[in-house]
Amino acid sequence: MAEKQPPTIVEGATTGDVEDEVPVAKSAEDRKAAAALSSLDTPRDDEAAGGKDVDQEAVKKAMDRLAGTGTANGTSTKKEEENKPVKKVVKVDQADVALLIEELELSKIKATDLLKSHDGKVEEALRAYITPAA
Structure with missing residues (x-):
């Protein structure tokens, strides 16, 4: 060796x-x-x-x-x-999803997830998306 x-x-x-x-x-x-x-x-x-x-x-x-x-x-x-976070079962209105798709130019899946994360409230979802993260 x-x-x-x-x-x-x-x-x-x-x-x-x-x-x-x-x-x-x-x-x-x-x-x-x-x-x-x-x-x-x-x-x-x-x-x-x-x-x-x-x-x-x-x-x-x-x-x-x-x-x-x-x-x-x-x-x-x-x-x-x-x-994994526990996802709540939140029903979202398809008109709200269409509004987010049109105004924020999101995909349908992302718009639905955004609405679900804000309990289906369009105003909160819009404000959360537009407001810059701190």
């Missing part, structure tokens, strides 16, 4: 800046998953015997976290469902 390289040299690095090539994990789950996967690659002393004992559960959890399936510690987390 080749000589042992200094710790500052990364195998496969082609440019001088390693930080550009190695992605940084943004969330705690990503860091845990990256640590689990990198621990699989590190050589251990007991590998000289020939067999690799890989913790299948740890590998599965790490892969699930990286894939973004939302499972953590064997339980399913429903972040997407918790973050």
Whole structure:
């Protein structure tokens, strides 16, 4: 085999800046998953015997976290469902939708959503659309 390289040299690095090539994990789950996967690659002393004992559960959890399936510690987390706002059932008048389409030059879907977000009140929807956001 080749000589042992200094710790500052990364195998496969082609440019001088390693930080550009190695992605940084943004969330705690990503860091845990990256640590689990990198621990699989590190050589251990007991590998000289020939067999690799890989913790299948740890590998599965790490892969699930990286894939973004939302499972953590064997339980399913429903972040997407918790973050979705609950939409109220609001009936809007089609004449009001037509007014918003004509005056604000919106699509039918956007005009309907704007009316629904203001409980079907045309005046409030118009004022909210025209008023600049602070």
